[in-house]
Amino acid sequence: MDLLPSPLALPFPAMPDIAGVTLRVARARYKNWDRCDLTYAELADGTVLAGVFTKNVCCSTEVEMGREQVKRGKARALVVNAGNSNAFTGYRGREAVEQIMAQVAGHLGCEPADVLVSSTGVIGVPLPKDKAREGVANALSGPPCSWEDAAITIGTTDTFAKGATVSAMIGDTRVTLNGIIKGSGMIAPDMATMLGYIFTDAAVEPGFLQQCLSAANERTYSCITVDSDTSTSDTVLAFATGKAGNAPLASSDSPGADAFMAAMEDICRQLAHLVVRDGEGAQKFISVAVQGATSDDSARRIGLSIANSPLVKTAIAGGDANWGRVVMAVGKAGEPADRDKLSIAFGGIWAAKSGLPLPDYDEAPVAKHLQGQEIDITVDIGLGDGRATVWTCDLTHGYIAINADYRS
Amino acid sequence: MDLLPSPLALPFPAMPDIAGVTLRVARARYKNWDRCDLTYAELADGTVLAGVFTKNVCCSTEVEMGREQVKRGKARALVVNAGNSNAFTGYRGREAVEQIMAQVAGHLGCEPADVLVSSTGVIGVPLPKDKAREGVANALSGPPCSWEDAAITIGTTDTFAKGATVSAMIGDTRVTLNGIIKGSGMIAPDMATMLGYIFTDAAVEPGFLQQCLSAANERTYSCITVDSDTSTSDTVLAFATGKAGNAPLASSDSPGADAFMAAMEDICRQLAHLVVRDGEGAQKFISVAVQGATSDDSARRIGLSIANSPLVKTAIAGGDANWGRVVMAVGKAGEPADRDKLSIAFGGIWAAKSGLPLPDYDEAPVAKHLQGQEIDITVDIGLGDGRATVWTCDLTHGYIAINADYRS
Numbered sequence: 001m002d003l004l005p006s007p008l009a010l011p012f013p014a015m016p017d018i019a020g021v022t023l024r025v026a027r028a029r030y031k032n033w034d035r036c037d038l039t040y041a042e043l044a045d046g047t048v049l050a051g052v053f054t055k056n057v058c059c060s061t062e063v064e065m066g067r068e069q070v071k072r073g074k075a076r077a078l079v080v081n082a083g084n085s086n087a088f089t090g091y092r093g094r095e096a097v098e099q100i101m102a103q104v105a106g107h108l109g110c111e112p113a114d115v116l117v118s119s120t121g122v123i124g125v126p127l128p129k130d131k132a133r134e135g136v137a138n139a140l141s142g143p144p145c146s147w148e149d150a151a152i153t154i155g156t157t158d159t160f161a162k163g164a165t166v167s168a169m170i171g172d173t174r175v176t177l178n179g180i181i182k183g184s185g186m187i188a189p190d191m192a193t194m195l196g197y198i199f200t201d202a203a204v205e206p207g208f209l210q211q212c213l214s215a216a217n218e219r220t221y222s223c224i225t226v227d228s229d230t231s232t233s234d235t236v237l238a239f240a241t242g243k244a245g246n247a248p249l250a251s252s253d254s255p256g257a258d259a260f261m262a263a264m265e266d267i268c269r270q271l272a273h274l275v276v277r278d279g280e281g282a283q284k285f286i287s288v289a290v291q292g293a294t295s296d297d298s299a300r301r302i303g304l305s306i307a308n309s310p311l312v313k314t315a316i317a318g319g320d321a322n323w324g325r326v327v328m329a330v331g332k333a334g335e336p337a338d339r340d341k342l343s344i345a346f347g348g349i350w351a352a353k354s355g356l357p358l359p360d361y362d363e364a365p366v367a368k369h370l371q372g373q374e375i376d377i378t379v380d381i382g383l384g385d386g387r388a389t390v391w392t393c394d395l396t397h398g399y400i401a402i403n404a405d406y407r408s
Numbered sequence: 409m410d411l412l413p414s415p416l417a418l419p420f421p422a423m424p425d426i427a428g429v430t431l432r433v434a435r436a437r438y439k440n441w442d443r444c445d446l447t448y449a450e451l452a453d454g455t456v457l458a459g460v461f462t463k464n465v466c467c468s469t470e471v472e473m474g475r476e477q478v479k480r481g482k483a484r485a486l487v488v489n490a491g492n493s494n495a496f497t498g499y500r501g502r503e504a505v506e507q508i509m510a511q512v513a514g515h516l517g518c519e520p521a522d523v524l525v526s527s528t529g530v531i532g533v534p535l536p537k538d539k540a541r542e543g544v545a546n547a548l549s550g551p552p553c554s555w556e557d558a559a560i561t562i563g564t565t566d567t568f569a570k571g572a573t574v575s576a577m578i579g580d581t582r583v584t585l586n587g588i589i590k591g592s593g594m595i596a597p598d599m600a601t602m603l604g605y606i607f608t609d610a611a612v613e614p615g616f617l618q619q620c621l622s623a624a625n626e627r628t629y630s631c632i633t634v635d636s637d638t639s640t641s642d643t644v645l646a647f648a649t650g651k652a653g654n655a656p657l658a659s660s661d662s663p664g665a666d667a668f669m670a671a672m673e674d675i676c677r678q679l680a681h682l683v684v685r686d687g688e689g690a691q692k693f694i695s696v697a698v699q700g701a702t703s704d705d706s707a708r709r710i711g712l713s714i715a716n717s718p719l720v721k722t723a724i725a726g727g728d729a730n731w732g733r734v735v736m737a738v739g740k741a742g743e744p745a746d747r748d749k750l751s752i753a754f755g756g757i758w759a760a761k762s763g764l765p766l767p768d769y770d771e772a773p774v775a776k777h778l779q780g781q782e783i784d785i786t787v788d789i790g791l792g793d794g795r796a797t798v799w800t801c802d803l804t805h806g807y808i809a810i811n812a813d814y815r816s
Binding site: 232 | 463464465466467493495496497498530531532533635636637638639640716717718719722723725726728731732733735736737738739740744745746747748750760763764765802803804805807808809811812813
């Protein structure tokens with residue numbers, strides 16, 4: 001099954017080099033395919049590491065080890081395997097990861113723990129050690145590649161390559177952040193994981209890099225959903241080589257820290273949106289803005305309840321301004337809400353206010369908005385100041401076709 | 409859009425009379441259709457009432473009032489409106505319900521609070537009072553009807569009429585329980601609510617009737633899911649006329665109480681299964697049995713995480729024994745689980761044990777099981793004694809067609 005590019009695809013941006021980062025790709029042939037499926041990023045000595053990981057308790061070895069590596073706060077290399085997630089593979093999966101770490105560490109003359117590994121693809125099949133060994137060897141000896149090549153190679157059934165770049169001024173020094181991400185475009189069942197990598201030349205201390213990434217994560221990756229299913233391997237890593245030469249950022253009080261935090265959130269939001277734009281079967285990009293909740297966290301939970309509702313998502317797919325389903329999704333979220341204070345708008349036009357349909361509600365402009373590719377839903381809970389925006393895509397026949405009609 | 413009957417449909421059973429219950433149906437014409445859409449049940453003086461209701465905080469007026477009526481513990485009549493849920497309609501919706509209650513109370517010479525009202529259908533449109541008045545008048549003056557007629561009339565877009573009957577011995581007295589239910593077959597969007605009604609001739613005190621219904625609910629209605637969306641109007645009511653003449657059941661210590669509790673759970677399970685069998689687009693009936701969890705409640709939550717996972721449901725639709733997706737769904741449930749103690753079986757055949765795929769796993773008999781209409785998934789968490797079984801259906805193109813392709 002070959003999928004056409006998502007109708008919501010964006011072109012790959014022009015991305016500058018990041019000093020201290022060299023990318024290479026190679027064929028490990030984890031599946032019976034003729035494409036590069038192993039991505040290698042070599043990082044300058046002194047590169048600082050941060051990371052956020054899936055909360056799925058059945059997580060992969062790569063996630064378990066990554067959590068420990070993030071505590072050390074430094075990295076020299078990243079290896080990403082596409083086609084096999086190595087999840088639910090017990091000690092044999094762990095051996096394969098340790099082999100990759102040792103092989104790269106031997107080449108670079110670093111500690112094995114300085115080598116990060118991610119894997120995405122089928123669950124329950126141990127990553128084949130012989131293929132991994134040959135793939136890593138090919139990558140280590142191959143020529144450098146472009147950001148787009150790396151973005152393509154980490155992908156599995158993504159329908160387009162996803163990358164973003166932003167910059168920020170720290171004092172007089174411009175620092176750059178490049179990011180690539182893979183999402184949940186699926187051709188064969190079993191493949192679906194969000195893996196994202198952000199590389200910056202900024203000099204940042206590990207604790208503050210983690211603080212920036214964690215804060216951005218709360219408002220970006222944690223605010224997107226395609227189908228409510230949380231992968232066992234979701235991972236976002238940030239690497240800071242320090243080669244830009246700025247005065248190192250140690251905390252939010254450091255000069256330029258605000259600009260860097262904003263840039264980190266910007267690139268994370270761009271990358272997160274790209275994942276939604278490549279959601280399985282997606283035809284529409286949906287923003288759900290919740291205001292008036294009792295807290296920001298409550299607003300986010302209500303937003304996700306709406307964004308995960310199959311009935312809301314199918315209504316949007318059908319161009320139906322079905323605000324009754326939004327009421328239902330607010331009410332089932334398990335968060336404080338009062339039916340008689342609830343207001344709902346599509347495309348900025350209020351359909352219901354304070355628990356009642358508006359008597360002069362004109363569905364025509366709303367119907368026109370719903371014909372577009374970018375759908376805005378606004379919900380005012382009417383109880384407090386909490387607000388959040390979450391993003392999702394619609395639920396279409398494409399989702400069923402990708403996940404039910406074809407077997408792995 | 410006319411839907412064919414679900415492939416999982418069961419024939420309507422032969423149902424005996426229940427002394428003290430008279431059913432009538434009538435046309436209120438809540439929608440532009442020529443069918444009976446108002447169901448009326450007249451109940452003998454002294455009928456005892458119990459009920460369980462949706463936890464959706466944006467619930468309908470009918471649910472709010474029903475909760476209060478259940479506290480009184482008695483009922484003389486039930487009116488069910490089909491085609492309009494009257495949810496999210498503010499004071500105007502409440503006026504319509506109060507009008508129905510007063511109209512029936514005037515006819516019977518009872519308190520308005522003795523008249524239960526349920527409504528199902530479109531959200532956000534106040535129930536039209538003139539249509540309700542005429543419909544109730546027609547019902548009050550019409551001839552009695554069959555259980556099947558009533559089951560058809562409470563339905564909206566259900567593809568088959570759903571009823572069940574069981575009996576139990578209390579001392580030397582046989583008591584009968586009849587139930588009808590409507591589910592989530594949807595033709596037009598906006599309609600999806602589970603409404604269930606159980607009528608028995610047993611003599612039961614209100615507190616114990618509620619205890620029986622609540623206990624059964626925990627193991628039946630609360631263990632089914634079609635699409636994870638919780639209606640604003642879900643309601644199950646139980647009415648006990650006392651006409652069988654048994655020694656009244658006052659508590660679980662009363663002679664025959666065990667038999668009655670078992671009969672209540674039996675009929676509730678049958679009715680709940682019928683709702684799943686008429687789930688939107690359902691092609692397969694899926695039982696998810698979870699054992700080895702840290703508690704029964706934890707097992708139920710893990711089961712629902714599996715049963716609500718779009719990736720699990722589409723895998724079953726595609727006949728794919730994709731146990732990796734089951735691992736994912738266990739891990740995201742937010743309940744205690746240990747990947748390396750987890751075991752998964754389809755159709756009684758273990759695919760993975762203690763965190764590893766079985767080396768001699770033969771997929772052929774599993775694939776054959778998955779070709780059938782009744783699918784069994786067993787998950788052993790390996791941590792404790794908690795167990796639960798939940799039921800769902802697969803996620804197919806039919807669900808998308810019903811909810812996205814056609815507008816209300």
